[in-house]
Amino acid sequence: MVFSSALIENAVNEFAKLPGIGKKTALRLVLHLLKQDVNQVQQFSEVMARMRQHIKFCKLCHNVSDEDICSICGSVTRHKNIVCVVESIRDVMAIENTQQFNGVYHVLGGIISPIDGIGPDQLNIHSLVERVQQQAIEEIIMALSPTIEGDTTIYYLSKKLKDYPVKITTIARGIAFGGELEYADEMTLARSISNRLPLESYVQR
Amino acid sequence: MVFSSALIENAVNEFAKLPGIGKKTALRLVLHLLKQDVNQVQQFSEVMARMRQHIKFCKLCHNVSDEDICSICGSVTRHKNIVCVVESIRDVMAIENTQQFNGVYHVLGGIISPIDGIGPDQLNIHSLVERVQQQAIEEIIMALSPTIEGDTTIYYLSKKLKDYPVKITTIARGIAFGGELEYADEMTLARSISNRLPLESYVQR
Numbered sequence: 284m285v286f287s288s289a290l291i292e293n294a295v296n297e298f299a300k301l302p303g304i305g306k307k308t309a310l311r312l313v314l315h316l317l318k319q320d321v322n323q324v325q326q327f328s329e330v331m332a333r334m335r336q337h338i339k340f341c342k343l344c345h346n347v348s349d350e351d352i353c354s355i356c357g358s359v360t361r362h363k364n365i366v367c368v369v370e371s372i373r374d375v376m377a378i379e380n381t382q383q384f385n386g387v388y389h390v391l392g393g394i395i396s397p398i399d400g401i402g403p404d405q406l407n408i409h410s411l412v413e414r415v416q417q418q419a420i421e422e423i424i425m426a427l428s429p430t431i432e433g434d435t436t437i438y439y440l441s442k443k444l445k446d447y448p449v450k451i452t453t454i455a456r457g458i459a460f461g462g463e464l465e466y467a468d469e470m471t472l473a474r475s476i477s478n479r480l481p482l483e484s485y486v487q488r
Numbered sequence: 489m490v491f492s493s494a495l496i497e498n499a500v501n502e503f504a505k506l507p508g509i510g511k512k513t514a515l516r517l518v519l520h521l522l523k524q525d526v527n528q529v530q531q532f533s534e535v536m537a538r539m540r541q542h543i544k545f546c547k548l549c550h551n552v553s554d555e556d557i558c559s560i561c562g563s564v565t566r567h568k569n570i571v572c573v574v575e576s577i578r579d580v581m582a583i584e585n586t587q588q589f590n591g592v593y594h595v596l597g598g599i600i601s602p603i604d605g606i607g608p609d610q611l612n613i614h615s616l617v618e619r620v621q622q623q624a625i626e627e628i629i630m631a632l633s634p635t636i637e638g639d640t641t642i643y644y645l646s647k648k649l650k651d652y653p654v655k656i657t658t659i660a661r662g663i664a665f666g667g668e669l670e671y672a673d674e675m676t677l678a679r680s681i682s683n684r685l686p687l688e689s690y691v692q693r
Binding site for chain 1: 489490491492493494495496498499502505506507508509513515516517518519520521522524526529530531532533534535536537538539540541542543551552553554558559560576577578580581584585
């Protein structure tokens with residue numbers, strides 16, 4: 284692409300570094316910014332820099348936070364004895380959006396994946412074991428994706444935690460709401476049959 | 489969406505102001521920035537602010553430029569007597585990418601569109617007439633979109649310029665390369681027949 288301005292070219296290149304944004308989209312975004320007020324673009328720019336500079340990770344659960352302890356771990360109304368183990372910050376947000384969970388989280392920062400060179404040492408596993416040792420945690424919910432890597436991580440964690448008096452559960456696998464039975468994969472269908480629920484718990488929902 | 493961090497929330501909101509970017513995509517971009525080095529995000533931020541602050545518009549053709557006169561108007565190899573009239577900066581880039589045009593441009597900054605409240609006075613039409621008066625311009629190519637607004641603008645400009653000894657042309661309308669005849673609209677097909685070309689000019693391409 285030919286640009287008559289180096290300022291524009293640099294801005295397009297920066298936008299195009301973001302995931303899912305190609306040169307054409309980047310140009311559209313840059314031309315949009317160009318139409319905005321100088322102050323607005325200044326604000327856009329400052330918010331991004333400030334976010335990256337001042338963001339903290341919660342010392343307890345490794346969730347993103349503005350303080351040393353995140354708002355979830357710091358809340359007096361959340362049950363500290365139920366810990367939901369998730370892969371990433373995004374999963375915390377997804378579960379928070381359901382407004383169904385009133386415990387606290389533990390963000391692993393990834394899952395065990397030998398292909399990508401991610402072993403247990405790169406993840407926040409040690410701090411999870413420490414939490415179980417030091418706090419009166421009753422239940423750990425493994426809310427990891429139902430993939431080989433997710434299952435491997437659950438298996439590894441359950442071995443690490445087997446000496447502690449803590450109940451380990453996983454989120455239910457099954458047919459998603461609105462999903463059609465005939466298009467479900469065999470594994471999911473098989474698990475949904477073996478883990479069948481009494482009708483009362485279905486009606487309750 | 490629930491965010492546990494105001495820094496993240498602000499950044500997501502800023503991204504979501506951009507065209508074609510919703511909250512979910514904005515969050516993905518923010519989490520991507522979060523994984524980057526502080527310096528890289530700083531650079532991203534500075535490039536955007538600097539672009540908006542220091543961008544200039546060419547005093548001759550209204551194209552974006554790093555200087556008072558853009559690199560196209562300032563080039564000694566471009567023919568200053570052929571002016572291509574376009575709607576926006578993006579059209580300049582599109583035509584420049586073809587590497588087929590060696591004249592200069594005039595960016596109107598929009599087209600006449602009474603529905604959107606855009607009249608001739610909001611566009612860079614006065615400066616175009618001035619250029620025709622003051623410079624030895626031989627030909628003006630109207631490279632506007634073949635819409636009602638585009639045709640209205642061409643008609644308006646041609647009336648404004650009719651007293652000056654300048655040849656006015658429009659870019660060819662016709663069936664696009666790779667386009668199928670049966671799917672072309674009647675107007676385009678009709679025009680492409682009435683403006684049919686001698687075979688030599690076709691083979692030349």
